[in-house]
Amino acid sequence: MSPRSTRLQWLSLGAAAMLTAAGSAQAADKTILIGMQCDRTGPTQVVGTKLCPGTHDYIDLINAQGGVDGWKIEAQEVDNSYKVPPAIEEYAQAKQQGAVGIMIYGTPQTEALNQRLEQDKIPGTSPGFGIAASADGKYYPYLFPIAANYWSQGAAAVKFAKDQLGGSLKGKKIAYVFYDNPAGHEPLPVIEELAKTEGFQLQTFAVPPPGVYVSSQVLAIAQQYRPDFVIDHTFGKSPALLIKGFKENGYPLNKVVALVWASGEADIQGAGGWDVAQGYNTMQFAGAGEDYPIIKAIQEMYQKKGQSPPAAMQATVYYNRGVEQGALWVAAIRNALKLSHGEKPTPTQVKEGFEMIHDMTLGGLIPPLTITAADHEGGGWVRIFQVKGKA
């Protein structure tokens, strides 16, 4: 797949008339537009450059098969560089263009957009990030985490540590190292509550953005605090630096569990590769690897076009999550088209379409996902994958 950065150019054109005309053309040619935000240039580009191609590829696959009930899906990507102001501007543009919803990118951006989504009655998704409480669809009707939120991830990390330490955390020491922004803070209330109920000592270590200096945190954890387990909730460049730092300071990586944005192949490669990261535990809300029917179908799509699959596909963790994101939007639109009797669905019908997703597994790529009006998270499932052997 070619980079979609050229799609940014429409923002600079800035002509409302053109946007209106584009919207009319979409209606005429039966295209359903989704606004899609990504970070390919900012501090989390290590994720965005892998995840976003996965979303496009899934949607391209569906379109190549004739679309959804004859409707083509277009995810119009813009780069927010993990910054809030462009995210707000890009949302407004997508709304003006008639998008039926928006794929949000980033927790600060989710917090900034949530109220607008509700006011405009436009659904937005924040897979594996964003506002944990938005799992409750009653109070967050238009925001959909659609994957384990930060509270579910934090709880699952504590459970994993407990199991690894013999079934009890009483008297144990756990270090929580986190990216010091709203996303990094989000799991803390749950982990702090579990520290009380499970009886473990918790110490937190903040990594200031943009997360490129972690040596003091590594030394404080590995040399001074010496915890029984580490929960790593960093992202961007930090996870690789932490893996490398723990390894160099003799802290065992099998006593580290990473939340979902510190869990990609790029993080491991950035640390120095598979040999360095042996034992490191990663948390996933979509499966890693290529051994899934939907990934094979995308590979075949490229083969039919005489093209090689994109390099991003080799970074299976983040790429597969992009595929999941695309698949859930397509499923919601498919459901919405039932509600609209084949007419172009409204954003509210797409919202209701999300709430009709039932027991979706994508051939094993994701856990059995059921989204309802009450549960916009889909159950909060995760799975731990450990670095073992070589790539």
Add this chain to the structure above:
Amino acid sequence: MGQDLPGQGQGLTPVTPWYRAYRDMIVAKENKTAAQMAAKSN
């Protein structure tokens, strides 16, 4: 937990099934927090 499941991926091996933890506590917290935030904004 802990058993090797069929390997997939580039050196990433699943070591747990799909699972979730402390679900009752999480859902109660989600509902309570969401209600509190809604009350604040009204």
